[in-house]
Amino acid sequence: MSDPPRPAWTQAGEGLDVGDAPRLDELTPEWAWGGADGAGVRIAVIDSGIDAAHPRLDDCVDRDAAVSFAVRNGEVVRSDGPHDDSFGHGTACAGIVHSIAPAARVTSIKVLGNGLQGKAAAFHAGLTHAIDAGFDVVNLSLGTRKRDWALAFHDVCDRAYFGNSFIVTAANNVQRRSFPSLYASVASVACNLDDDPLRFHVNPEPPTEFLARGIDVEVAWLDGQTIRTTGNSYAAPHIAGIAALIRSKHPGLRPFQLKTVLWATAANVRERSSVPVAGKLTRAMNR
Amino acid sequence: MTSVARPVLDAIVAAAVDVTAASVGWLLMIDDEDLVVVAAAGGSDPQARLGERVAVSGVAGLVISSEQAAAIDTPPSDTSNVGAGGLDGNPAGVLAAPCGDDDVLGVLELARPQGSGPFTVDDIEEATLLARVAGAALAELDDALATVPSPGELAAGLERLAVAAPARYAVVARLLASLFEADR
Numbered sequence: 001m002s003d004p005p006r007p008a009w010t011q012a013g014e015g016l017d018v019g020d021a022p023r024l025d026e027l028t029p030e031w032a033w034g035g036a037d038g039a040g041v042r043i044a045v046i047d048s049g050i051d052a053a054h055p056r057l058d059d060c061v062d063r064d065a066a067v068s069f070a071v072r073n074g075e076v077v078r079s080d081g082p083h084d085d086s087f088g089h090g091t092a093c094a095g096i097v098h099s100i101a102p103a104a105r106v107t108s109i110k111v112l113g114n115g116l117q118g119k120a121a122a123f124h125a126g127l128t129h130a131i132d133a134g135f136d137v138v139n140l141s142l143g144t145r146k147r148d149w150a151l152a153f154h155d156v157c158d159r160a161y162f163g164n165s166f167i168v169t170a171a172n173n174v175q176r177r178s179f180p181s182l183y184a185s186v187a188s189v190a191c192n193l194d195d196d197p198l199r200f201h202v203n204p205e206p207p208t209e210f211l212a213r214g215i216d217v218e219v220a221w222l223d224g225q226t227i228r229t230t231g232n233s234y235a236a237p238h239i240a241g242i243a244a245l246i247r248s249k250h251p252g253l254r255p256f257q258l259k260t261v262l263w264a265t266a267a268n269v270r271e272r273s274s275v276p277v278a279g280k281l282t283r284a285m286n287r
Numbered sequence: 288m289t290s291v292a293r294p295v296l297d298a299i300v301a302a303a304v305d306v307t308a309a310s311v312g313w314l315l316m317i318d319d320e321d322l323v324v325v326a327a328a329g330g331s332d333p334q335a336r337l338g339e340r341v342a343v344s345g346v347a348g349l350v351i352s353s354e355q356a357a358a359i360d361t362p363p364s365d366t367s368n369v370g371a372g373g374l375d376g377n378p379a380g381v382l383a384a385p386c387g388d389d390d391v392l393g394v395l396e397l398a399r400p401q402g403s404g405p406f407t408v409d410d411i412e413e414a415t416l417l418a419r420v421a422g423a424a425l426a427e428l429d430d431a432l433a434t435v436p437s438p439g440e441l442a443a444g445l446e447r448l449a450v451a452a453p454a455r456y457a458v459v460a461r462l463l464a465s466l467f468e469a470d471r
Contacts (some may be wrong), residue, residue: 048349050301086352087344087349088350112353113348116351141353142353142355143355146389229357230359231356231358
């Protein structure tokens, strides 16, 4: 008897190997990242640069792999090699990632602070470079509001998702459009009200999918100093760091599975609790 | 600056200072690769800095580059913030929010002195809301500035009129020409 006709993309599901994929009820923080330190994982921080010599970074930054993108005379210009941090923001994000996944290697892709022209173009070029270079985790504590760039960012984020790079983005600090944080192919993060860096939540109302520590956080900054600061920018690298731990322990997980593990290990899923929301305007709009 | 935009922008900055319990606030507009102080409120003499050009650095620079609001407790030795120049000593906290929608036209920056608490998520939300209002006013201002003819264009137009209707415009054209001559 011949096989029944089926669409060209159909496969017999029984024969597909999913490796040692656990059942949902087996997904716990201990299974996900217990004993992991981020070893073997490469993280790209696309931001304002990183002060690689900052004492909080313990030499985790791969200086020679650093790349900077700027727009000059309408053209995106790439510069390879070490660079500084224009504002402190990239160093802050790298410090958070390193504090959670200390053995992971961090690379700076600088797209902010090289002038005010063509910021979205430089940002897009930096993200494309990160995906082409196959980074395991990409932290984007920035976004663009320009609709003209929406499709271009959508394409590169889809390419990352299917190409096995896990992109973590900060949602805008207030409820307004920001690309690529609105896309399903990335993990978009806002602040919760917790002090515990490993305690995060799932947002039941996407596109922001996860909530992590981002309020009054002590972070590395310019000139070897530390400051206290607040914003979704600092929540995203917490999830990026946790994703690095998970990828370190389970390198075979793809972005879809990684998101599922994050969902299953989120505090409000494990505890069946609701999530307190920061910001009185946000609360009013959610009512 | 147009006479309409100025009091509107001053009122927005004053409201932002008030609702966030900041001590001083400025509205900075992007002009080429710099920022220009176009409105101010709070402090002992906030108007003194109007028209001042500052580099795109510190928290204001970060906000304009990242298009996201930011609130930081400034380390005492960090003088890169615009707010640092408006207080006695460095500010304890700086909050900045981008003005504009698709395009960021400027930044609303607020500062608190040493000894006061940090800015909160509520402060960020309120400042962002007011910065969006300021963005609409800045867009009007930007349009108004873009449609004002340059002195050269004005002189050329008057010269054309002087040729077409000398009895009416010749004196004005001569005056303008003499002014340009005096400038050279």
